[in-house]
Amino acid sequence: MTIRLAVDGRGPLRRRILDALVAQSGGNVEVVLHLGDRDADFHAACLQRMEVRNGKKGHLLRDHLTKGADMHLLASPDFQNLMATAVDQMHRGSKYYNYRAHNLVNLQDYLDYYHVVTQALADQLTAAGATHALFMNMPHLGYDTMLYQVARSLGLKTLVLCQTTYSDRFFSMQRIEDMGVFDPSVGHAPPLPIKKGDQPDLFYMDDRWQKEGPRGRITAGAIKNYLKHIVLRDPKSLLRPDVMVADLRRIARIYGALPEWRDPFAKFFHRNEMPYYEMLASCEGQKVDYEAKFVYLPLHNQPEMSTSALGGVFRDQALVIETVARHLPEGWKIYVKENPRQNAFARGPLFWQRVMRLPDVQILPSHAPTHELTARAQLTATVAGTAGWEALIKGRPALVFGGGWWKSFPGVTRFHEGVDLQAVANTAFEHEGLEHAAGQLIARCHDGVIELLYSRMKEALDEEANAQVAAKGILDLLEDRVPVTFGSGAKG
Structure with a gap:
């Protein structure tokens, strides 16, 4: 049976792996729907931001007509929780947290958009005759979660991948909720040496975060983002210099009360964020009793x-x-x-x-x-x-x-x-x-780097060689030659 595959995979690293997967399958894998970048069928990120960016097949929602609600998804006994999960993830694109924000404002907006997108995805998957859905990262951005939920409701076989933190390998599972579920007593792999009391080497963490340091000062980036906020969100304040001066003084106090490394408004500013940082600042003088239980x-x-x-x-x-x-x-x-x-x-x-x-x-x-x-x-x-x-x-x-x-x-x-x-x-x-x-656990993982952020785990990553290795592992999973890392297929 030909595997008719729907894929969520963004970025050139994943595109290279996907191309290698199709080539290695010898015609046994056909990509019938790809959410990714502009070279994919549909541009994925624009669904999160409600932008008009076309993929090879245009825009998912343009000219889409439907016969009504996707009853497969609505009939799910966990429908309300599924919808709440997706709405929570879509909220990250709100104007309160992003300059490139979507236009969703209230709960009904989010519910309406959820139904529009899931209906469009259900119609696409059905029309394409998809049999499997592959997620090259854990769905957590809204659009990918909706694709995952629709695929599950239609009975597609889903495969979810997730990069490990400690090696150039990745996890696999059929369901999100299977993450971490396996029987460590099954298998004969050698133990992984771990120095007791050691600290994990997390390249995305900063040593300065674990010790007291100098206080900060308001930065040029903070001022720039404040002005950006005024122009985009509150242009009336341009006529109230007293308000702007008061804001900048408040921002300066926040910087002066927090560690230098935090730089709270370096990437984004919204007035609603200031109380949060003021609350953090109020806790900086807390003493910690390590002898307490x-x-x-x-x-x-x-x-x-x-x-x-x-x-x-x-x-x-x-x-x-x-x-x-x-x-x-x-x-x-x-x-x-x-x-x-x-x-x-x-x-x-x-x-x-x-x-x-x-x-x-x-x-x-x-x-x-x-x-x-x-x-x-x-x-x-x-x-x-x-x-x-x-x-x-x-x-x-x-x-x-x-x-x-x-x-x-x-x-x-x-x-x-x-x-x-x-x-x-x-x-x-x-x-x-x-x-x-x-x-x-390591023995149950699959070779390859599927997340660009983790490419530093291998010096001078050979992306073509990596694509071939990762694609082989994914093909083995799709064709049931190897078990998934986590969940019901992880035993034995």
Whole structure:
């Protein structure tokens, strides 16, 4: 049977892999729908921003007529949660967080657009006779999640790929919710040597984020983005120099109260963001009692895959904090640390009002070192973050709320209502068991770099050779010659 493939894959690296995949299949794989860049059937990013950018087949929504709602998707028992997930992801394109914003304003706008896009995708997949859908990254941008949801509702066989952080290999799964689900006792791969107490080498993190440093000063980039905001969002203020002077003074105070590395308005400015940074500034003088009994809860950067795709209902990180608080043993604290890459998205005043109503919560200063916190905490709680893996390396237990790739490892407890946090804190596991589980996981992964950001994992990446290797692994998965990394097909 010919595999009639729908693909979400943006960027030249993935395009090269896709071309190699088709060539290697010897005619057994036909791409019938490709969401990508302008050389794809439809331009994907324009769906997120509601722009008119054509692919080879034009624009997905132009001249599209439908017979009505996509009943396959509507009939899904989890339809409301599916729609809420996509709406949450589309919100990242709001004018409050992007200069290149879409025109969606209220909830009904988001719901309407969701139905328009999913109907168009359903009609395209049906007309093309698609049998499989391939996602070359975890769907988390809105348009890709809608494609994934429609493909699942139509009964297509879905294959989701995700780059690993620690090697030039990638994970695979049939469903998003399978991320991290496998049986580490199955398999005979050698253990992966891990130095106990070591710190993961995360190239996207900065050492300055873990120690106290000099305060910042307002930058030229901040002033430029402030003026951009005034021109695009509030031109009336150009006639009120007093308002603009007051704004700039407020911005200068924010910079002076935060670490030099943060540079809050270097990429984007909106007046709504200022209260968020003022709240962070108010926590910079907090003292941290490392001798207390505490749950360490580092927040994820948001919006991002770890919450938008892998969090489920716990993409709401205030809910994570509230849930931990509800299960907290007497006398314990919850130490919450903001992600150093975070801006005001999903962190409005009401978010912090929810958190600050909890008497056992302390918001840590930005310089509180996450390495010491994971080592001293009774346990580390996270949706899907690397902090959980860091705690395990130190021999400390982790509580996971979402789809951490390490969630089947020894020392991990998956959240369930009524969880006993004292019992979680007392979880004992052997470091050798961790190395064994990591070895079994790496053996289930597939060779190749599929995410350009991670190409630095291989010096002078040969993109053509990489494309051939990655394509072979994907073809083996599509043709069921090898099992997926995670989920029901991962055993055996």
